[in-house]
Amino acid sequence: MDRRDATAALFGLGALSAFARPASAQAQAGRVPPLGGAITDVAGVKIGHFTDTRRPTGCTVLLAEEGATAGVDVRGAAPGTRETDLLNPTNLVDRVHAVMLSGGSAFGLEAATGVVRWLEEKGIGFPAGPARVPIVPAAILFDLGMGDHRIRPDAEAGYRACAAATAEAPAEGSVGAGTGATVGKAYGLARAMKGGIGTASVKVGKVTVGALVAVNAVGDVIDPRSGEVIAGTRTEDGRRRLGLTQAILRGELPPALQAGMATTIGIVATDAQLTKAQATKIAQQSHDGLARTIDPIHTMWDGDTMFCVATGKSGVTGNMMALGAIAAQVTAAAVIRAVLAARMVSGAGVPAVPSAAEF
Template sequence: MVSPLMRAGETNSLMDVAGLRVGHARRVGGGFRTGTTVVLAPAGGVVAGVDVRGAAPGTRETELLDPRNLVERVHAVVLSGGSAFGLSAACGVVGRLADAGVGFPVVGGAVPIVPAAVIFDLGRGGVFRAVPDDTLGAAAYDAAAVPPERTPAPDGAAPVPPERAPALDGEAAAAGGKQDGAIACHHGPARGSIGAGTGALAGGLAGGVGTASALLPDGATVAALAVVNAAGSVLDPHDATLAGARYGLPGEFDHLGPPAPDEAQAWSPEHAPSFNTTIGIVATDLTLTKAQCGKLAAVAHDGLARAIRPAHTMTDGDTIFGLAACARPAPGQDELQDVLAAAADVFSRAVADAVLTATGRADAPAYLDVFPSALRSRP
């Protein structure tokens, strides 16, 4: 049960955790439908752990997060489309950090530590090898590194407002948008069909990037960012409501209700993708060890499984990173239990948010396109 004393942070996003910055870059058109999301650590990095539950993960630098291994802090985390090809987006982030002198100190310089995970979205823009690369990773880094009002747009294009992602595809043509594969960037709490979630699917619906945060009664913050690209259903099997929405804070999903029975009965997606993956980050401002960050990520997987059914299958690469910004003291045992419980809930909420804010397209309708009666009032 959600504590009546708990509330969302100012942005209801990962940026409510002190020092974390988030940037997204995407390419749509010209064969592309994919993107990259970068989470930058504050000065000095963050303590990090990871938990991989899917049987087909695409990851980088996750072994470094084992508590038995050397490196204690990471400097960024990359989430990307492009399957194994998309791991190269992390190279653009490593380059940017190295140019700034940020990294693990070694003789002669510093080596940035940048773990990464990817989803399978190959071919969703029409060309199988139209995938994120180091250029897209660098663009997402640049979007994260500047204030929202200065979100950069590559190639001289007009900046994209950070608060929402514009429609794409046929909808974009109607709105005068372009589909030439140019890079578009978003900063911070933006969510929906952006960044690593640009080409995502969620049980036949449009997937995307979702966020959520919680301020605990003692003042600690726990937040999540989810990239939802699931073969499993994100719907409650009884009434087609968003399964993750049941963990919402007061007022968060109150504008939604069960859709009309005829809409629920009519929904039957024909072709579920054969390769999938939901990836994400859960973070807190408390001081945790690497082992505790790993546990934070592990419990967040409970939230993933509550919101997506089934999860962690043989063709999923479900991976969650746990981050500790260490801006507040280490928790006591009881406080740590509250943080872990909140981690599961914020991840469930982030999954629901991703599906609710995603933009529909020809092969993947938005949730409210399929279930318009679920919208009871404007949020």
């Protein structure tokens, strides 16, 4: 059994012969991450990042220019979202043209406006009278504590992310929506570690499932096999990983946090054919991948949101049992890849938050 097969066994997926490509060189620079591939292995999907050079923030867009069936599930108590009500299976529009993930807290929702503008210029959108209206759901994470909070992704950032979008495997770690992401923030940024954005995919038979997750949690990122903290809350002297849940069980209660100071957001994509109701169910099940790798998850201070998009390009009707199980696995893998690929970022007023690779 080679190294990739061994890490796949951790996630119960067997041999990795079906994975499209190995882990990126950027991710391999740290610990060996689980699984290979990228969400762009799903036919009909492109990913583009915009990373702001003025402070650690940015946004990431998934483009589905031919349209994709979509669903969403919000579990965190402090979400920041756009167009999620439209994805309810009882509502009219059944296809989206992009999904935006952004830093900048609620201000970052403006990035989706730039995506709408880019798509409109391409003539892409839902027919509505004389116009075509691009459908672009979005979710944001809180990274305003990393440098000058007045700098955040805007419509131009979203437009530039679209212009950079490609079907090649996207960069991971401290880029795009993961640029200013941090984890383990229950005792403040001074004891946190770096989060980031990660991706993974698997192909089973004729169907491919991929995930892209921007990890910015209050909780720790853990190895689902051993429970070891990979990146998260550090001890008071900053030298060791604390283990947040164990600390809470010992009575070391964290201070009261302001709601919305964190949030993990992501997308599961597949080339299977799904209805809106089925896509919504897969989005729900993808949260199991977050629960396996982030502890605690879905807190009052997180706005955890997962989307599912289905391009239907494989021509295969989705097997819901298989897709739900795989969605959770690739989501978990993307979370771990995100923190293993992350690197410390710097700049004026930016806290020195170490990454797993540097700690």
